[in-house]
Amino acid sequence: MAQEQAEQQQHPIGIYLAIWGLLFVLSVFSYLVDYAGFEGFLRWFLITLFMILKAALIVAVFMHMAWERLAIMAAVLVPPGVLLVMTLLMALEANYTLFTRLVFFLN
Known part of the structure; x- marks a missing residue:
């Protein structure tokens, strides 16, 4: 019985809204890299960093891997x-x- 409850447990909606907010902020930072006019290695490093952070958030929270x-x-x-x-x-x-x-x- 306890295992069925654990499998059906849902996480609070606040976590999902916070992650969507973080994804939005990271996307804004990624666009600001282009807007600010960064060039060369710094530009590609920042764009890649934001991309990896967004992917990690998506995988961790929306694929429920943060708890495993x-x-x-x-x-x-x-x-x-x-x-x-x-x-x-x-x-x-x-x-x-x-x-x-x-x-x-x-x-």
């Missing part, structure tokens, strides 16, 4: 971690390629 720690870690932390490792590997490979080109083309 292993699920949120697997869904939110593992994919970006894998992307960072792949980016690191590409950067290392790019340095090796540049070094090889410099050695063989300049001789």
Whole structure:
């Protein structure tokens, strides 16, 4: 009986309204990055940061993963971690390629 009640439990509407408000604020900040005229790395870093924060909020609250720690870690932390490792590997490979080109083309 207690398990049925736990499965049917709904979260207060205030949580959802607060998350919608945060999503709206993060979207405004994302648009302000363009409006303020940021350029280069800072612009793309801020846009990506706001995008990741919005995605994390959506996954955590609307997919009910905030209440399951292993699920949120697997869904939110593992994919970006894998992307960072792949980016690191590409950067290392790019340095090796540049070094090889410099050695063989300049001789």
